[in-house]
Amino acid sequence: MNDTPGTAAGTFAGSPAVQGGLAGQYRKFVMRRVLCLVTLALAAVTAVVVDVASGPSSLGLLDVVRGLLNPAALDAGTRVIIQDIRIPYALMAVVVGACLGLAGAEMQTVLNNPLASPYTLGVGAAATLGASLVIVFNLSLFGLASHILLPLSAFVFAAAASLLILLLSRTLGASVHAVVLFGIALLFGINAVVGLIQFVADAESVQQIVFWTMGSLARASMDKVVIVALVLAVCLPFSLRNAWAMTLLRSGEEQARSLGVPVERMRLVVLMRVSLLTAAAMAFVGEIGFIGLVAPHIARLMLGEDHRFLLPGSALAGALLLSLSSIASKLIVPGVVLPVGIVTALVGIPLFIALILGRSGRGAAL
Amino acid sequence: MSLKLEQLTAGYRRRPVFRDLTLPAIEPGSLVAVVGPNAVGKSTLLKSLAGLLPVQGRIELDGQDLTALAPAMRVHRIGYLPQPLPxxxxxxxxxTVLSAFRSARGGWSREQTEQAIERVFDTLGIxxxxxRRLSEMSGGQRQMVGLAQVLVRQPQLMLLDEPTSALDLHWQLNVLNAVKAATSGTDAIAMVASHDLNLALRYCDQVLVLAPGGRAVMGEPEEVLTPELLARTYHIDARIERCSRGHPIVLADRPVMPVPTQEIT
Structure with missing residues (x-):
């Protein structure tokens, strides 16, 4: 009695048939995404050049390009400004933005939550706590200088925060939603402790902590840029190696598990990587919110959810956002360089809204 | 390549949903409906076979104990469609389909991969x-994409948890035809958890009825799905009739109150 009705291969209502080979169509689709990535990269490079050109000492864009290509052609004063101040400043914005964008994308994927970011889940605040302790109590460990101990302490606290979130959620068998709630609770708890430290600290230490929490590129130097860039260079290939698994995880956790994705282990490893990226990014520039939250959404709007494109796209979007913020921080009040952490949202929100409106205007769902 | 379940116990956090479940061997090429009331363990059974829950007992596929198999090896042989939609x-x-294929069918050439994906989209009519983005699709369309993730890998054992729950009648028939085609005359076995007894009667070679208390009955659909068993399992008055084309159909007339436990002496 198993005679079955004949198969009628129809199409869903409102779905135009895809003509030609699917693989060919998909390859064209992929090419458009590669172009998007290249566009993002070019925009970031352009922003860097403009960032180098902007500042209290006005330099022509042409001089800057010439100076970047052939430093010997510049006079000594201009060369110092470009090489020792502007370039580290501009490059630091790019590498820090890239770290935060990548960390945000990975966190949103493994916690399956669009509001997750190193900043909103307390990992950034934990880094601030680590830095504050070194600043206020003038700690020293194994004879390490404070400029080494401070980022190290920031990393240890950021990693501890990630571990605590994970440990609590695993012990209580909590869902990813509970993980996010733990993270938010942790953020408030850590902010309270940082507040307490500020209350008992002397005026100079409070000033340093406030400076840290505002986020500033002012102390950028090439050796610090290299350290952050190295962390990014080490983390990015590991992130990309997980691209397929992360894409699967985003489409459905149970399906991903059944396909052999070790979800718990991946969550642990990714949260550790996020701690490293966050701590490296924040160690030298302080707390910078918004980038880790919004850069992945910008990349998602442009590139979709395929993590082969989303992960590098988020890093590039983060780099671009912070680079544009860096430019804005020099232009908002003429002659004054504002802490970049203050202007990230001012720059990011209009860009984000423009992208959303652009997609809505084309009738596409977000 | 038969499937054997022996003394299988599975559940959540030390709370077994079923204990010591032993079934007759399921032969290659079989499409098996897993039916039963809500919360009786249909999904738990499929998840435990997929390796998503810790189990005690033996799950033997083609003579090999799946419980002893490394997850990476298991992935190549089993395809699981969870109840939640993509x-x-x-x-x-x-x-979405490519990501599933890449995780379980590594080593295929690009041409083979592209052909397999194209074939599954055509087979399912999607x-x-x-x-199109999943975010721009209806629930039913996403369910079809989820099914494509399973079928594209041509697994030996397909475990489909309510694969037609979000689909209209046309697509329900399309899906069951595709699953039937993927098993009939092949070495593959499909187990489909469903609440639709009529689709089970129409398409499946065997029906496994899970009942409260860990009872299980398996056999050919018309032998197993009797009014008496439906009354015991679902607490309904039901008839099995034949339509004008001779197909058996289940007609549920009314619910009946279960016999209170204290009255059983």
Whole structure:
């Protein structure tokens, strides 16, 4: 009695048939995404050049390009400004933005939550706590200088925060939603402790902590840029190696598990990587919110959810956002360089809204 | 390549949903419906076979104990469609299927991969969805993409948890035809958890009825799905009639109150 009705291969209502080979169509689709990535990269490079050109000492864009290509052609004063101040400043914005964008994308994927970011889940605040302790109590460990101990302490606290979130959620068998709630609770708890430290600290230490929490590129130097860039260079290939698994995880956790994705282990490893990226990014520039939250959404709007494109796209979007913020921080009040952490949202929100409106205007769902 | 379950116990956090479940061997090429009331353990059974829950006992596929198999090896042999639909995210259907294929069929050439994906979109009749984002699809369309993720890998054991729950009648028939085609005359076995007894009667070679208290009955649909068993299992008055084309159909007339436990002496 198993005679079955004949198969009628129809199409869903409102779905135009895809003509030609699917693989060919998909390859064209992929090419458009590669172009998007290249566009993002070019925009970031352009922003860097403009960032180098902007500042209290006005330099022509042409001089800057010439100076970047052939430093010997510049006079000594201009060369110092470009090489020792502007370039580290501009490059630091790019590498820090890239770290935060990548960390945000990975966190949103493994916690399956669009509001997750190193900043909103307390990992950034934990880094601030680590830095504050070194600043206020003038700690020293194994004879390490404070400029080494401070980022190290920031990393240890950021990693501890990630571990605590994970440990609590695993012990209580909590869902990813509970993980996010733990993270938010942790953020408030850590902010309270940082507040307490500020209350008992002397005026100079409070000033340093406030400076840290505002986020500033002012102390950028090439050796610090290299350290952050190295962390990014080490983390990015590991992130990309997980691209397929992360894409699967985003489409459905149970399906991903059944396909052999070790979800718990991946969550642990990714949260550790996020701690490293966050701590490296924040160690030298302080707390910078918004980038880790919004850069992945910008990349998602442009590139979709395929993590082969989303992960590098988020890093590039983060780099671009912070680079544009860096430019804005020099232009908002003429002659004054504002802490970049203050202007990230001012720059990011209009860009984000423009992208959303652009997609809505084309009738596409977000 | 038969499937054997012996003394299988599975559940959640030390709370077994079923204990010591032993079934007759399921032969290759079989399409098996897993039916039963809510919360009786249909999904738990499929998840435990998929390796998503810790189990005690033996699950033997083609003479090999799956419980002893490393997850990476198990992935190549089993395809599982969970009850939750793929998430409504900006991921196009083609790469949703590609991501599933890449994780379980590594080593295939690009041409083989592309051909397999194209074939599954055509088989399921969802070619028009290939380059659409999941976030722009209905629940039913996403369910079809989820099914494509399973079928594209041509697994030996397909475990489909309510694969037609979000589909209209046309697509329900399309899906069951595709699953039937993927098993009939092949070495593959499909187990489909469903609440639709009529689709089970129409399409399946065997029916496994799970009843409260860990009871299980398996056999050919018309032998197993009797009014008496339906009354015991679902607490309904039901008839098995034949339509004008001779197909058996279940007609549920009314619910009946279960006999209170204290009255059984």
């Amino acid at each position: 998430q409504a995210i900006p991921l196009v259907a083609y790469e 070619r028009s969805l290939a380059l």
